Amino acid sequence: MYEYAIAWEWLAFAARWFHVITAIAWIGSSFYFIALDLGLVKRPHLPPGAYGEEWQVHGGGFYHIQKYLVAPAQMPEHLTWFKYESYFTWISGFLMLCIVYYGGADLFLIDRHVLDISPSVAILISLGSLALGWVVYDLLCKSPLGRNTWGLMAVLYIVLVFMAWGYTQLFTGRAAFLHLGAFTATIMSANVFMIIIPNQKIVVADLIAGRVPDPKYGQVAKQRSLHNNYLTLPVIFFMLSNHYPLSFGTQFNWVIAALVFLMGVTIRHWFNTTHARKGRPTWTWIVTVILFILIMWLSTVPKLLTGETDAAAVAPAFQQFVGDPHFPAVKQLVSTRCSMCHAAEPVYEGIVRPPNGVMLENDAEIAAHAREIYIQAGRSHAMPPGNITDITPDERKLLVAWFESAVEGKKQ
Numbered sequence: 469m470y471e472y473a474i475a476w477e478w479l480a481f482a483a484r485w486f487h488v489i490t491a492i493a494w495i496g497s498s499f500y501f502i503a504l505d506l507g508l509v510k511r512p513h514l515p516p517g518a519y520g521e522e523w524q525v526h527g528g529g530f531y532h533i534q535k536y537l538v539a540p541a542q543m544p545e546h547l548t549w550f551k552y553e554s555y556f557t558w559i560s561g562f563l564m565l566c567i568v569y570y571g572g573a574d575l576f577l578i579d580r581h582v583l584d585i586s587p588s589v590a591i592l593i594s595l596g597s598l599a600l601g602w603v604v605y606d607l608l609c610k611s612p613l614g615r616n617t618w619g620l621m622a623v624l625y626i627v628l629v630f631m632a633w634g635y636t637q638l639f640t641g642r643a644a645f646l647h648l649g650a651f652t653a654t655i656m657s658a659n660v661f662m663i664i665i666p667n668q669k670i671v672v673a674d675l676i677a678g679r680v681p682d683p684k685y686g687q688v689a690k691q692r693s694l695h696n697n698y699l700t701l702p703v704i705f706f707m708l709s710n711h712y713p714l715s716f717g718t719q720f721n722w723v724i725a726a727l728v729f730l731m732g733v734t735i736r737h738w739f740n741t742t743h744a745r746k747g748r749p750t751w752t753w754i755v756t757v758i759l760f761i762l763i764m765w766l767s768t769v770p771k772l773l774t775g776e777t778d779a780a781a782v783a784p785a786f787q788q789f790v791g792d793p794h795f796p797a798v799k800q801l802v803s804t805r806c807s808m809c810h811a812a813e814p815v816y817e818g819i820v821r822p823p824n825g826v827m828l829e830n831d832a833e834i835a836a837h838a839r840e841i842y843i844q845a846g847r848s849h850a851m852p853p854g855n856i857t858d859i860t861p862d863e864r865k866l867l868v869a870w871f872e873s874a875v876e877g878k879k880q
Contacts, residue, residue: 652706
């Protein structure tokens with residue numbers, strides 16, 4: 469059993485590393501080509517069919533790049549395709565989903581206080597939502613609404629907000645955010661696999677056959693590429709959100725997710741406008757900061773930003789926590805709800821070492837990790853994962869009261 473758990477951990481590590489590498493490659497090439505496309509300059513000396521050109525310098529050399537809006541007059545001898553970065557990013561991400569959330573459904577996917585379902589049902593819901601997301605998105609793009617790029621994006625935003633709310637009604641907060649990222653990333657990768665690359669292959673086939681390619685294929689591909697561009701930053705946030713319980717483990721997590729999508733739009737709009745040489749819209753950063761402050765407020769309503777107690781920023785001494793009147797009840801709570809995993813020898817099945825090396829078996833250890841307990845299990849519902857030990861709302865309030873009481877006691 470021990471060897472199996474170790475092997476499973478290394479498999480998860482390998483899949484995660486593979487996912488990081490491919491995601492960097494995909495995001496890097498995507499951002500580069502968007503910036504290149506927006507920075508193209510039309511000049512009179514361009515060859516027939518060329519839309520614009522760009523001179524760039526990198527690595528000690530100069531690059532002269534030209535773009536053909538539809539296609540050149542004839543097929544080039546060598547053509548580089550940018551597609552495998554997208555494919556392998558999705559494949560490795562789905563592998564991670566299977567290893568972590570499907571393989572550990574009871575711990576990471578299901579919160580029976582949210583929805584009491586079996587692992588098999590939860591996995592089917594997960595798979596179905598990813599597939600349904602692409603179908604709905606693709607139908608919207610191909611509908612008459614698809615001819616209005618910004619109108620379409622507004623409707624798609626409503627769909628994403630609905631999915632953010634829906635996932636929080638089905639899974640743990642951690643899994644809800646991860647699935648929202650997977651839902652969006654599936655749309656993005658399917659855009660490449662189902663639309664962008666097939667359209668490019670049609671254009672290539674027309675060139676080889678000596679036919680003039682239809683410009684509609686490039687226009688459709690460009691629209692899907694634009695969607696991918698604006699969705700990239702939110703996807704990154706959701707894929708990393710499992711490290712930040714104040715984003716996914718709070719009451720208004722789905723609203724936070726909705727605001728994250730807007731932040732992705734404002735940030736990308738600044739870069740896109742700048743690359744297009746249309747100025748530097750600083751208002752986008754002002755809006756982004758306002759949205760981020762709103763997210764902070766929603767994550768801890770109402771205390772962290774109302775000045776009542778800036779508890780998370782304070783690190784009281786050991787005696788302050790142990791001497792607080794709430795501590796005996798907190799110690800009992802931690803021993804019954806947390807120490808099955810956070811112990812030198814965890815007793816929870818599949819856990820062979822305390823997560824992140826955190827042990828909560830004595831007064832000193834509990835006091836040393838008071839802030840983490842407060843954030844992870846008091847202020848948010850990140851711990852226990854999936855509320856596997858059935859910690860109650862009153863018990864979470866006890867953890868909050870203990871930490872904040874100790875902090876206030878030190879201030880006085």
